[in-house]
Amino acid sequence: MRKPKLKKDAPIAVTLFSAGGGIEGGLVGAGIRPVASVDCDPNDKIFSRQMKFCRDANYQCYGGESYLATVEEMASKDFPGIPRNPFLLHASPVCSSFSSLSHLTRRREGDSDISAAKATAAAIATLQPQWFTLENAVKYYPSKSCRIILDALIENNYDFVTRDIDMADWGVPQNRERLILVARKNAPVLSKVFLPRKERRGWDSCIEGFAMPRSRLTNLLKAQKKSVLSKSLENDFKMAIIQRGGVCTGSGHPKSKNKSILRMEGEPSFTITRSMFIDSKGGSRSGAITYWDNLAKEAYQLPMRVIARIGGFPEWYRLPDRDAIAGSIIGLSVPPYFAKQLFLNLLAQN
Template identity: 40%
Template sequence: MNKTLVATADLSESKNIVSSETPEKFLEKGLQSPENVSVGCLYPYLESKKLQDGSTAFYPRIIGERDSNNPKHWRWGFNWKETINSVWKGRSIGSIPCGAVPMIRAMQLQGATREEIIAFIKRAKTKSPRKPKLPANAPIAVVLFAGGGGVEAGMVSAGIRPVIAVEHDPSKPKLSRAIAQVHDRNFSAYGCKVIQQSVQEVAASGFQGFPQRPDYLHASPVCANFSQAHTAKAGAALETPDDLSAAQAVAAAVRQLRPRVFTLENVPRYLSSQSFTIILNALESLGYNVNYSVVNMADYGLPQARKRFVLVACFDVILTLPPKNKPVGWYSAIAHLIPTMPDSQLLSRQQQALSQFLATNEPAPLLIERVGGRKLAKYKPGHLPANTILRSHFTDHKGCNRNKFADIWLPDGTVKSLSIQAAAILQGFPSWYEFPLEAATAGSIIGYSVPPSFATQLFIYFIYIQKQLEQ
């Protein structure tokens, strides 16, 4: 099948073009100068195929006349020039999904760089990858307070096999069961067993059936009483007997299972709690090398500002956090999905937030939250990481679904409702992770989870350090 390229300026005459050569007006007007040829050009084309009867068919096939204004009536490509050894060379990417065309045009109007456009195109063309395959001798991990498996997704991507995940929240039994089912659907293929009991109950049973000396043990104790929203209302963290018993259960797991590496993640206020002191004392009494700090996940390439307390402990190695990465704006992370998101309308307080932004800034893509009471809606320009994603964004005070939780405003006036798929990317979930259809459950998994992309970096770095020391 041959490509029949059609210059943007010549679309009205496209039905008469059968040549597979690049037309003279291939580059858009103004891109012929050496300063501009590297910017690139979005172009439509047709694919031609010689049939057995001698006739020529053009693809995509349509009924009736081909519409020059309908992106679905054309194949799409992106062409640019770059210098290689001081010589200009032509480059192109074809078979761009037609749904991505409006966003590419918008990016061009907004002055996006060629690299940003090419990165967007590659993401738009990428098919969902399959789940990683792990060797039989992969390191194993046990996870306490597993939720939907954010840290497990990061572990799997790092080559670690989760074998047991404990997930049960007595205060939200229905939601916890739904989350456990999603966990099982995503990780049962790796032989991971979900135990639907509280960590305290599992500790009381002596961790029966758990592997001794696993390579990794992770815990993310329930953080509701230490969260910023809770302490803002109460004035201080109200540590409960359940919080303390959960910490004691984690300490018991460390003492009994003796993992080589222990990791813990929680909100920053957990650092000053008695619960943390219980766990820290257990680790130090057993001779673990302990390192902990509050980090912003955005410093590790997550397209979201998310401050969390992270602890790493190891018997035989002093582990540190991995090197930081370049920050990523939310827009570049999810721009390829925006054409697929449902249309929306801004609420009055979102409109006020937009007006406030435009009063002192040039128009730029904005991610504007819909929740938050009567206060001015929080927003973030596209070049910055998104605000922290919380479970409360997806559910109301009764735990019911919110159909809309955030909107994307584009400078051309387009307003889109942020999708669960996009929120998952902002939280660092891999594309192979399967979310449930119910927004409350999916949003709870996203809002509660350790960002998988951060977990992957963390564990890959640990594996690297350990291998370096073994050489």
């Protein structure tokens, strides 16, 4: 599928903590040119290089620059080479300390979170974007890190609104609750900045016209068999997806009740996370999500392209060959389908 073409005078955007470029997919879909992306995990530079490679493979054709550097490093140099006064600046600081899994990893807000927030605040003050958006776990607000960014917005004359949203309410076939912040320079943010809720889509909308290859046949694990049996006693269903590895986080909200590892047709998927594809030791998990045909009683490893559709990625996005890397990108990203809708709404208010 061909990538969208952008106008020569398209508005420009800068992204921080960019990972594999999910937010850029939303920018391009909305007609905004991604001119600079900044990301690097100093504790995992190999993975960071893989993320940069994916961003370059998908967005270098739009003339942007991808920086393999931490946001803190770029802030210490006043963000060299990055255009000032872009239409949009987006940040997705690492959310490990604030996610619904933080109680399992025993992670709490630390120096690295504060440092990332200060660097983001510096980016706001230095780049002076017309719009600023931020995405993170719902528990990011309120936190010391979030307060640092909010103070920077106030000091630089930005009006802002925050909202906890479930991406499933915006047409993404996945329960994924996140904090979204939208700020505007020298002008109020209108309440309609967040689009009206859309009709929810089931994950099964992503397999329309897709034949499961026999080569991906697999066996159900014990826990998966138990889930199928339990659900079959309650409901008559044709198909389901079942999580295979990692921890099921449901909608992503710490108080969410949607934590079933099985979702029937017509239901949004459970939250796609990086932990489904890479374990705590950095090893790859195979067949992270299982497709269950309840009529034929057959199980398949769900193809990565289908998982990308569930994650709101466009067909033109080039996925890496390794499932662990592709899955990590999907698990770490703001769904591009949601981001596109949000950014189109910002353009409409401009």
